[in-house]
Amino acid sequence: MAFIQLKGITKKFGGLTAVDNVDFEIEQGKITAIIGPNGAGKSTFFNLINGFHKPTSGTILFEGKDITNTPVHIGARLGIARTFQTTHLFEQATVIDNVIVGHRLRTKSKLYDAIFRTRREKQEEQIAYQKALEVLDFVGLTHMAKAPVSTIPQEAKKRVAIALALATDPKVMFLDEPAAGINPDETEGLSQLMKKLAASGITICTIEHKMQMIMGLADKIMVLNHGAKIAEGTPTEIKNNPIVIEAYLGGGDPVAEVNRHHSEVRGV
Amino acid sequence: MGKIFNQRNIIILLILFALVFPLIYADNRYVLHVMTIGFIFTISVYGMNILAGYTGQLSLAHAGFFAIGAYSVGILTTQGGLNFWLALLLAVLITCATGFVLGLIALRTKTHFFAIYTLIVGYLIYLLIDKWDGLTGGIRGLIGIPIPDPIGPITFESATSMYYLVLFFLLLAIFVAVRIVHSLTGRTYIAIRNSEDLAQTLGINTTMNKLVSFVISVAFAGLAGGLYAALTRFIGPDVASTHMVFNFLMYLIVGGIGTLSGPLVGTMLFIWFEQFLKSYQEYHMLIFGPILVFMVIFFPSGITGGFYKLKMKFQSAKNQKNVRHIKSIPVKSTKE
Numbered sequence: 001m002a003f004i005q006l007k008g009i010t011k012k013f014g015g016l017t018a019v020d021n022v023d024f025e026i027e028q029g030k031i032t033a034i035i036g037p038n039g040a041g042k043s044t045f046f047n048l049i050n051g052f053h054k055p056t057s058g059t060i061l062f063e064g065k066d067i068t069n070t071p072v073h074i075g076a077r078l079g080i081a082r083t084f085q086t087t088h089l090f091e092q093a094t095v096i097d098n099v100i101v102g103h104r105l106r107t108k109s110k111l112y113d114a115i116f117r118t119r120r121e122k123q124e125e126q127i128a129y130q131k132a133l134e135v136l137d138f139v140g141l142t143h144m145a146k147a148p149v150s151t152i153p154q155e156a157k158k159r160v161a162i163a164l165a166l167a168t169d170p171k172v173m174f175l176d177e178p179a180a181g182i183n184p185d186e187t188e189g190l191s192q193l194m195k196k197l198a199a200s201g202i203t204i205c206t207i208e209h210k211m212q213m214i215m216g217l218a219d220k221i222m223v224l225n226h227g228a229k230i231a232e233g234t235p236t237e238i239k240n241n242p243i244v245i246e247a248y249l250g251g252g253d254p255v256a257e258v259n260r261h262h263s264e265v266r267g268v
Numbered sequence: 269m270g271k272i273f274n275q276r277n278i279i280i281l282l283i284l285f286a287l288v289f290p291l292i293y294a295d296n297r298y299v300l301h302v303m304t305i306g307f308i309f310t311i312s313v314y315g316m317n318i319l320a321g322y323t324g325q326l327s328l329a330h331a332g333f334f335a336i337g338a339y340s341v342g343i344l345t346t347q348g349g350l351n352f353w354l355a356l357l358l359a360v361l362i363t364c365a366t367g368f369v370l371g372l373i374a375l376r377t378k379t380h381f382f383a384i385y386t387l388i389v390g391y392l393i394y395l396l397i398d399k400w401d402g403l404t405g406g407i408r409g410l411i412g413i414p415i416p417d418p419i420g421p422i423t424f425e426s427a428t429s430m431y432y433l434v435l436f437f438l439l440l441a442i443f444v445a446v447r448i449v450h451s452l453t454g455r456t457y458i459a460i461r462n463s464e465d466l467a468q469t470l471g472i473n474t475t476m477n478k479l480v481s482f483v484i485s486v487a488f489a490g491l492a493g494g495l496y497a498a499l500t501r502f503i504g505p506d507v508a509s510t511h512m513v514f515n516f517l518m519y520l521i522v523g524g525i526g527t528l529s530g531p532l533v534g535t536m537l538f539i540w541f542e543q544f545l546k547s548y549q550e551y552h553m554l555i556f557g558p559i560l561v562f563m564v565i566f567f568p569s570g571i572t573g574g575f576y577k578l579k580m581k582f583q584s585a586k587n588q589k590n591v592r593h594i595k596s597i598p599v600k601s602t603k604e
Contacts, residue, residue, distance in 0.1 A: 101452075
């Protein structure tokens with residue numbers, strides 16, 4: 001049984017086919033990467049698995065269970081976590097205050113518990129607080145726990161977002177461009193963090209534009225173009241895949257080409 | 269520790285002041301009445317704050333629910349002949365039930381669409397009260413609402429006793445608001461205000477939580493409305509007017525939206541301000557208007573929000589020194 005299995009996933013927005021009949025499997029405990037040019041449908045692909053969008057056709061299985069039409073918050077409870085390209089953190093609050101709510105889905109306290117401050121409420125607040133400390137330690141931000149998010153560097157914000165996802169006790173974590181907007185040194189640090197996550201038993205699936213990072217990190221890569229899967233395989237296979245080189249990268253060294261392509265796109 | 273002690277001291281002082289206040293003004297019914305009205309509005313604004321300030325959903329039907337609470341007490345006591353306390357309890361329940369049904373529909377919309385939708389709902393409630401002559405007395409309003417029935421030896425005939433009664437409910441409302449905000453439930457609301465998308469991916473059922481927050485919010489409005497009916501003993505359809513809801517909103521914004529002391533500060537400040545400017549009648553808006561514009565531009569988080577922001581700036585300036593040294597954080601390899 002595949003960990004996550006997508007069968008014939010198609011998503012149409014009006015006349016635009018954002019994801020076109022994609023079959024894909026994500027293996028447990030591995031790092032899977034999805035690459036492709038801007039507008040290839042990568043983020044839509046994430047949103048489909050995550051539950052923000054319902055596919056036009058096709059099914060998604062998570063540990064053998066059909067989650068095609070499962071709402072986002074139920075997916076999260078099953079163990080699907082994700083981060084966003086923009087971190088969406090609450091800038092005025094401290095790092096730890098941002099992260100505590102991440103464990104909320106594993107607690108049961110209701111309004112009644114809040115008003116009467118029941119024993120369950122107190123215990124669960126403590127559990128959520130401990131969990132926050134634990135995940136901040138995992139991502140290496142213990143020393144920034146009390147700093148307001150607005151005062152910490154961009155790279156640390158990315159780590160807070162990962163810590164927040166980690167606090168939900170996920171089985172799989174979808175990272176939408178975790179290394180966007182940070183420098184090469186910091187990118188290496190994030191690669192290390194992703195490896196550490198995978199080593200701790202969390203399956204990682206990431207969208208990334210930084211090819212060097214991905215080639216050294218991923219166990220498996222899927223290439224999307226115009227919503228369709230044009231290749232999948234190990235980094236070496238992708239590098240040498242004639243379809244990827246010809247149809248998508250336009251010949252030459254794929255890594256260099258993709259990097260060039262994206263620097264052009266971003267006007268760097 | 270010194271800081272917490274300080275904050276606690278201020279709260280104790282405020283409560284003591286509120287308790288002693290009627291003794292200072294024992295012979296001045298007017299001052300007591302204004303204060304009591306202010307407390308009632310504060311309760312309502314606390315409700316608005318939970319939904320708009322903490323959950324991020326600006327409902328402009330709040331005065332409508334205030335009116336539902338007021339009219340429930342009015343109708344149940346005058347036409348139903350019910351005991352005030354039972355009527356007040358029923359009023360809160362009726363407001364909650366109405367809020368639940370309307371919230372189910374209203375919360376299908378988001379952001380400014382939600383604000384516009386609820387503004388319309390509020391106006392419909394006003395129209396309903398205004399036109400339903402048989403039940404609400406229409407434009408003539410409801411008169412002769414009885415004062416609260418005595419509880420044992422305690423009677424509520426004097427202005428002072430009404431003051432203490434409302435003060436009790438105000439403290440209760442603040443207590444409930446503080447408990448909610450400082451709980452996991454409160455953190456859930458703040459997460460929704462911050463980003464609904466992120467909250468969903470954290471496993472938060474945003475629809476359900478927004479609905480519960482909406483119902484809590486209208487419960488405050490219903491309670492405040494019920495007390496208002498008993499205090500003024502006359503209510504007209506204007507308690508549901510849009511003028512009323514924008515007053516609540518003004519108190520909340522000036523006091524500090526999304527802060528725990530904001531509703532109290534904003535409401536009491538404006539209530540007294542309004543009294544001082546009473547001689548200018550409608551023209552007092554010429555003074556309120558610019559103040560509001562000034563506040564929104566320079567202190568978007570209100571008086572208390574601005575105060576906390578300054579405090580935080582001061583603190584983070586201290587922290588900044590420590591943070592700047594850390595650029596990239598080496599990650600320890602997993603030991604296994």
